[in-house]
Amino acid sequence: MNFMHHNINAKHDTSRRVFSLTLTLIAVFFSTISYAKSVLILGDSISAGYGINPHAGWVALLEQKLSSVSDDNEVNVINASVSGNTSSDGLARLPKLIEAHTPDIIVVELGGNDGLRGHPLKVMESNLNSIIALGKNAGSEVILAGIEIPPNYGQRYTNEFKKVFVRVAEKNDVPFIPFILEGIALEPELMQDDGIHPTEDAQPLLLENIWPSLKEILIPNLSE
Missing domain, CATH: 1.20.5 (Single alpha-helices involved in coiled-coils or other helix-helix interfaces)
Structure with missing residues (x-):
């Protein structure tokens, strides 16, 4: 026993x-396990895929890249970009987008239409500051993507326009992409006939310009 x-x-x-x-x-x-993250793209026609198949746009390519990095990394990409949107439009739309999606990361790609329409730069700067503040207050990390306008708008205006993004990035201490069309804008074969919007062939380069800033935030959740 x-x-x-x-x-x-x-x-x-x-x-x-x-x-x-x-x-x-x-x-x-x-x-x-890597926890799911959500990335909200708040942009204009450049991110909306104007003049090309939206499925070939840089945002769609980003989704493909994120899904291929690792099966353990689930990242939801919300493309809230609208062609023609200004910084004022983005600011007006953002609160509802945050409420609906609670994004972990917000990529702000706005301002080009402000410049093309000759809007006051002080208004654009204030809008961008407010957009970033809204994102941060909601617990989102914000990336600012800068843009430049053609020189025919006058050297003074184009220079001051460019400086707005630098000031906003420095003031808010956010990751900054100085020129989203770097390596694209001056290559005629990569730009549509309007000289403003990138072609379908340019979309992988757009993603290359944006990816390092996104990768920096997503690591260690992403293995690549």
Whole structure:
């Protein structure tokens, strides 16, 4: 009887150790899983895919890239870009977008239409500051994508326009892409006939310009 009793106790001890080890392994497994993130793109025609197949746009390519990085990394990309939008339009739309999607990251790609329409730069600067403040107050990390306008708008205006993005990025201490069309805008074959919008062939380059800033925030959740 004592021998049997000892055997039963030994089996119980073994079962407890196995159960404890299983719980530990489960805890380790879940601790290594990358939690889902959401990225909201608040942009204009450049991010909306004006003049091209939207499925070939840089935002769609970003979705493909994120899904291919690792099966463990679930990142939801919301493209809230609207062709023709100004910084005022983006600011007006953002509160509802934050409420609907609670994004972890917001990429702000606005201002081009402000410049093309000759809007006061002080208004654009105020709008961009307010957009970033809204995002930060909602717990989102914000990336600012800068843009430049053609020189025919006058050297003074184009220079001051460019400086707005620098000031906004510095004031709010956010990741900054100085010129989203870097390596694209001066290449005629990569621009549509209007000279403003990038072609379908330019979209991978657009993503290359944006990816480093996004990657910086998503790591260590992303393995690439």
